[in-house]
Amino acid sequence: MSMQVPQGFRMAGVHSGVKRNLSRLDCSLVVSDVPAVAAGVYTKNLVYAAPVELDRARTPSSGFRAVAINSGCANACTGERGLRDAEQMAAAAAATCGASGEQALVLSTGIIGEFIALDKITAGLQQCAAQLGSDETSLINAARGMMTTDTVHKVAARSIAIGPRTIQVTGMCKGAAMIAPNMGTMLGLILTDAPLSPASAQAALSAVVEDTFNCISVDGHMSTNDTVLLLANGAAGGAELSGKELAQFQSALFDVAEELSRAIPADGEGATHLITIQVVGCKSRSDARQIAKTIADSALVKTAVAGADPNWGRIVSAAGYAGIPFDPKRVDLTVNGFSLYQQGAPVPFDADKVSSSIRDNRDTSIILTLGEGTEHITFFTTDLTAEYVRLNADYHT
């Protein structure tokens, strides 16, 4: 199915010169023909980039006309000048559609600790303005303009009927790890023509991000620029969504966010496996998430999967140090459907068969079942390969 852009949004992506490689897009512009509501969810890192500071101060609110995006430079750890640069970048984007500077938001990703090349980006945004479109190619170009070491662009879309209206939710994101030297961050931008209040937009986005973008990890290193924005321009018409209609919208938003978020570890640096970790039978979702994240961040679990090693001891022991109380005697574990551990004790299994199933599939499924409650979570991560180390250790390349 072809990717549709929500009504009233147009976009483009170009090569502005921030990146040296001429074939790489590095600057994108997204414009809403009518003022849009915007909500945002940002990195929890105390050391956050200038675009995060700007967007966080401006959202949730309404009246937005543009989002300026660049890759190749994160505008992070750049002090007061960095914040002024981000404001200038927003103003340049707003100017292309006759709006004022405060009506735009900014997303930057790339090298930490360098100032952005404002002249190149301003020219790039003007070039984008001349190419704006609402077709699939325009969407993909805008998504390509935010890529760093991503090997594929990442877009997702859903169309849903809500009452008499058809609502479109379309998003893009980037992210493959933090990468050599000093590269960073995951960015997401989701657009919809649904009519939403700023408060509803923020509540829906926050809820959805918690179970999607906050349930992925490549290397456990939280970046300075992580941002997910939702823009809702109401072009589908009608009154602001509420009640059951809002829940329907949030369900579509969840699907788009989940598809986008899963695409990040699937494109993880050097990764040979996408690992899906389900932790079930917990007292709370946050318990389940903490255990899943601890397993996902274990270098020993990740290398075991890379080596097709059905090493249940590493998985169970990682759960044990997650800081969440549970009864170890009520733990079950399956890997790729094979039961390896039941009620706190190992069970006999055909190690070669399980190893083959890991080696021969890109997807690895880990299901850890506790006996503490009924809450559960699904978390996505990658394996850890020598290629990841090489990509992140090669300073002089």
Add this chain to the structure above:
Amino acid sequence: MSMQVPQGFRMAGVHSGVKRNLSRLDCSLVVSDVPAVAAGVYTKNLVYAAPVELDRARTPSSGFRAVAINSGCANACTGERGLRDAEQMAAAAAATCGASGEQALVLSTGIIGEFIALDKITAGLQQCAAQLGSDETSLINAARGMMTTDTVHKVAARSIAIGPRTIQVTGMCKGAAMIAPNMGTMLGLILTDAPLSPASAQAALSAVVEDTFNCISVDGHMSTNDTVLLLANGAAGGAELSGKELAQFQSALFDVAEELSRAIPADGEGATHLITIQVVGCKSRSDARQIAKTIADSALVKTAVAGADPNWGRIVSAAGYAGIPFDPKRVDLTVNGFSLYQQGAPVPFDADKVSSSIRDNRDTSIILTLGEGTEHITFFTTDLTAEYVRLNADYHT
């Protein structure tokens, strides 16, 4: 200086057959000629091994005559039978010196999820009993009997005058990471002829471990078997240490524990750098430790050091997600004595010069200074290399 064994302790290490390689020692016995006080600090992992369960229940207390040690099998995740096996192993060690089963402790390390070969270990302990010695060779053999993938044995000793007495503190430990397949754990055993009450021994050990063995990490994966034991047999004579004398003893204990603990990341799997992370200017030591540990566990910081990349952004951003509040505008960072970041902003530096200093030295120094207080910590870790990944991913070797 030659390594002295505290008065009244004798020891040995042999090949019992738990490991296949005949040149590898895998079973050690430490005997105290008179009943000793014992204190222990254990893994915080909820999933802990049978020897941990046994030792934790028995310490701190007095009357101990023996410690039985084996490598090659961790006796972890082995249920009730594992606990009975650990009791049998303790009893076999106690029997060699005519003591009862409860007068011994057990240390095991190696593969998780397999039962120990009690017959081989019992025979090994008897073989040890026939070879007990108090010279440096006996000490080193006992230390070799607890090694897994360690490339060197790890011992340390201090002799101090306390009042009219000379007190000896001598320790051994093992650890290089958790390793393929299913290997694990760090173990430490520290002996002294100082007279200590069980409560003083436990308090001194707990305090010292917090700032030594709890300040190291290789891959951030807490094992199921981590144990540090202190045995004090009082053979140096005199009354139990207290007050200033106890403080003097604790200082020597700290030196031994620090030297031993530092030897573990120095021998980290695949490591090409020992990284010393000092975090200073914190509100509390636990704040400092949490920030240091977060930096130490970042795959991106570790790969940067492996690649001789003076990548301050990765270090500062790791501190930012440690979960400890601080003012990012009051952060300074030096690497190998070069100032890279001051008062929350990058400073110009000669990247090639800093890179050379990382590449050309096995030791890397990272000093992160916050402006929050006066507490500080020193933490040791390794870099992350493709060799580490290969060691931990090679299931079929």
